[in-house]
Amino acid sequence: MTWTHQLDAYIQQVETFLSHYLQTDGCVGQEKIVEAMRYSALAGGKRLRPAITLEFCRISGGKPERALPFAVALEMIHTYSLIHDDLPCMDDDDLRRGQPTNHKVYGEAMAVLAGDALLTQAFELASNPGYTAGLDARVTLQAIHCLAQEAGVLGMIGGQVLDLQAEGQEIGAHALIQLQERKTGALIRAAAQMGCLIGGASEKQMQAATQYAEQLGLAFQIQDDILDIEGDEATLGKPIGSDQANEKSTFPSLLGLEACHEKVHELTNAAIAAIEANFADTDFLTSLAQSLADRQK
Numbered sequence: 401m402t403w404t405h406q407l408d409a410y411i412q413q414v415e416t417f418l419s420h421y422l423q424t425d426g427c428v429g430q431e432k433i434v435e436a437m438r439y440s441a442l443a444g445g446k447r448l449r450p451a452i453t454l455e456f457c458r459i460s461g462g463k464p465e466r467a468l469p470f471a472v473a474l475e476m477i478h479t480y481s482l483i484h485d486d487l488p489c490m491d492d493d494d495l496r497r498g499q500p501t502n503h504k505v506y507g508e509a510m511a512v513l514a515g516d517a518l519l520t521q522a523f524e525l526a527s528n529p530g531y532t533a534g535l536d537a538r539v540t541l542q543a544i545h546c547l548a549q550e551a552g553v554l555g556m557i558g559g560q561v562l563d564l565q566a567e568g569q570e571i572g573a574h575a576l577i578q579l580q581e582r583k584t585g586a587l588i589r590a591a592a593q594m595g596c597l598i599g600g601a602s603e604k605q606m607q608a609a610t611q612y613a614e615q616l617g618l619a620f621q622i623q624d625d626i627l628d629i630e631g632d633e634a635t636l637g638k639p640i641g642s643d644q645a646n647e648k649s650t651f652p653s654l655l656g657l658e659a660c661h662e663k664v665h666e667l668t669n670a671a672i673a674a675i676e677a678n679f680a681d682t683d684f685l686t687s688l689a690q691s692l693a694d695r696q697k
Contacts, residue, residue, distance in 0.1 A: 403687035403688065406684055407684075410455070410464075411451065414468070414475060415442065415447070417468060419442060432510065433514060436505075436506040436513070439506070439514075440479050440496070441476060443499055448591075449590075450468075451688070452592055452613070452685070453474060453594050453595040454467055454595065456594075456595025456609055457595040457599035458599065459679045459685075460599025462600055466534055467598040469528070469531040469532060470526055470547065473523065474547060474587060476518045476522040476525070477522045477556075480514075480522075481515075481560075481587075483501075484511075484515045486511075487511060502514055523547075526540075546593050546594055551590070554582070556582060556583060556587055558586075562575075562579040563579055563648070566579065572654070577618065588614075591613065592610060605679060609675065609678075611675075612671045616667070616692065619692065620692055621651070623692065623695060625650040625651045625652050627696065629652055668689050668692070
């Protein structure tokens, strides 16, 4: 099986689970919120984070199916963050993945609640004994703790706070890296670490997976900044130039485009090197990293 076929298989698993899990069973008047949750959660996307969770579980010696509830919970948290990020009080975007953003379809109040509900149900899923019965209780608790920590004040939320505070002012490259290591990198780090925990990885493998995730996350964000300048809006499925419009410091504005292209490939190579020395089968994660470095959307 090629790595792209494996990725397609992971995506199918995640989307089938999401569709099954986000249902209106038991709703009496709450159907609209579920509809809004499904609108964004099932709108496509790379499914990068859950794929990383499932693959790290596999190469750590575990069964990817056991990591699936956590992979899906992570994707729900990522989706909630996108819904909130698009709101008028944040980035005020009209398009996401080529479709109107959640608040454009359901209104701001319902979009806020849809994000809140996805966040809450993510932890309902990750802590549901019906889905995690095959795992050691300590491993389940560690994975939930990892997910909560990387999504919270010192993780993704903390990065968003730094991002808001930096609007309208120029910050240095070091500060921007710290910001993006949280805002973008935290959930990618959680993806790798949860996969390792559930797969039974060694401490050395966990450290290597963390290095992979951190290098990959930073490369991903720099490429995102590049595409906000050089990308095609139709291909990206969202407006370009929004960083400049929102007066945000970006890697191209600090380093220049040529240096950014070089940095993406440098970080990608470092990510690959980190796992090649510690895992026996890294073909999928190597190919994934390389494809993200060259992506146009």
